[in-house]
Amino acid sequence: MKIRTRLLLAFTLFVFLGVFGLVYWIADEIRPQFLKAQEETLVDSAELMAALVSEQAVHVEDEIVQIDPTPLAELFGNLRQRTLNARIYNLDKNNVDLRIYLTNRDGRVIFDSDNSRDLGADYSRWRDVNLTLQGRYGARATGGDPLYPEGSTLYIARPVLYEGDVIGVLSLGKPTTNASRFVIDLRNNLILSAFVIALAVTLVGVLLNLWFTRPLQKLQQYAAAISRGERREPPRLGNNEVGDVGSALESMRVALDGKSYVADYVQSLTHEIKSPLAGIRGAAELLQEPMPEAQRERFLNNIVGQTERIQQLIERLLELAALENRPSLEAPEKVSLAAIIEQALSAEQDQARARGVGLRVESSDSGSVQGDPFLIRQALSNLIKNAIEYSPTGAEVVIGLEAQEDCCALRVSDSGPGIPDYARERVLERFYSLPKPNGDKGTGLGLSFVKEIMALHDGEIEIESDESGTRVCLIFSANG
Incomplete structure (x- = not known):
């Protein structure tokens, strides 16, 4: 696996683990915070209700202080008849889900808003009532409460006072069902937001990875091309550390x-x-x-x-x-191949006439390519000269031009003895040559010269040969 791929995978894993780990920690802290907020609100509400009971429901008979639960009963009786249509974000609240119970100083229930279900029960051992009777802060969370069987109900107790003495306890309870729903909604939103953020950060990481590794990739491709013997221009890597490495690599390549x-x-x-x-x-x-x-x-x-x-x-x-030693063409220009053929024929006409070989152009196309006209003419002249030297007297050398949308091809065909099978893979090598029909031996540099010219033009050279002769084709990329 490539280093840049490893870095990208490690970065993506780090982002997702970091973001979702943070979300998991936040989500784990959400519920306690919601319950704290609910408890704080219940404390205020319970204190208010306890103060109202202390002012309006306490009376003394025969020097005995008593709490009359009638006002509370009337209040909750009227409350059930009221219509509650409250839209709290995505929560439709249609009923009051508070429960109030009132105990005397002995902890016995004298009022229960939940249809008097625990009226007369002894609550003195319940934590909220017990601590409040002792003058301390009393609160409890009860699971399986009939008011909310599937969850828990939070009860906050406040003292009912008469002349500074605790004569009873008012406990206000509220189920945590709505708080749990808010927690779930918030957790889902957090997970969705975390996923979007992680994707966005990963995308930024991918872009940064491409930004940082693209020069390294160009440098690697350049080094691989040089090792294969291809002709390549040094990549533009910018004025940075990678660019310095590229310059050093190019200097080393030139020296070697x-x-x-x-x-x-x-x-x-x-x-x-x-x-x-x-x-x-x-x-x-x-x-x-x-x-x-x-x-x-x-x-x-x-x-x-x-x-x-x-x-x-x-x-x-x-x-x-x-x-x-030329890495690329210095000043390429638009070159007419038809004009190149005409110039090459004019230059080689005398040699063909002296050898008794005819020259014929077999083309009606007029393609153009981007390149160096002198070098292209030299390449074609070399092919024509080779064809003349290897053709028997009275034979004909045919020069063809074929222009297509994406490429142009120059073809030189002779009717000589052809290239032996053992030599077809080596004819483009430097100094490799075959005996001419007259017994002379060439320099073995002509086709190597043509091969280098085609490499400079990002073109190809194709050779076909059989008993009827040899056909050499120069293929260039077309230029409009």
Whole structure:
């Protein structure tokens, strides 16, 4: 797995774990906070009700302080007859779900708003009543209360006072069902928000990952292309650390290419020059001996021919070296291939006539490509020259042009002996050549020269050969 993929997966996992972990912690804290808010409200309400009872329901008979629950009974009796239509966000509240019970100083229930279900019961041991009778804060949460069997009910008790003494307890209860519903709604909203936030942060992370790793990816692709021997321009990586690495890599590539280039060319040139030098040396040694003038002339011509071969080899090698050291075309322009064919035919007409070979153009297309007109003409001239040299006398070399929407193709066909099977994979190699029909041997640099020109133009070279001849096709990307 790639490092950038690992970083992205780790970042995504971290975001989702972090966001949902925070949401889980917040959601776990929501319910207690809601219950605290409910309890605080019940304290105020219970204190208010206890104060009303102390003012309006306490009376003294025969020096005995008593609490009259009648006002509370009338209040709750009238409350049940009232219509309650309250829309609290997504909660429709239609009834009052409060429960009030009132006890005397002994903790016995003297009023119960829930249909008097526990009237007369002893509540002195209930926590809310017991603590309030002791003058302390009394509260309890009861599960399974008939008022809310499936959940819990929170009761807050406040003292009923007479001249500062606790003479009874008023306890106000409210089920937590609505609070639980609010908690569930809030938790669902939090989870949805967390999911959206996590996705948004992940998207930002993906964009940042692309922003940071795209230069590294370009650098990796460039290094891989160079290792495969492809011709590539150094990528633009910006003025940053990755750009510095790219510049250092390009400098290293140039240095290593230079060393490899020199060693390779010196070895190849030495190998190719050995044969003509041996011929020149042998002819020179023989010329030191007395011989007939005709024989002397033949050896002198041999020296001249071998010297020309060395000069031609060096010139073509320098041209090829110049091409191989060019990373890209310097100033490409729109080139008419029909004009290129006309110029190449004019340049090679004399050689074709001298060899008794005809030249014919077989095309009515007029395609154009983006490139260097001089190099394209050189590539075509090399192919025509090869076709002439390998064609028998009286044969014909055909130059074709085929223009399509996405590409243009230059094709040179001859009727020579064709390329042997064993040589078809090697004809584009530097210094690899086959004997010509007249027995001469070429430099082996012509097709290598064409191959480098096509690489500079991001084009392709295709070779087909059989007993009827050889067909070489140069394929360029079309330009409008």
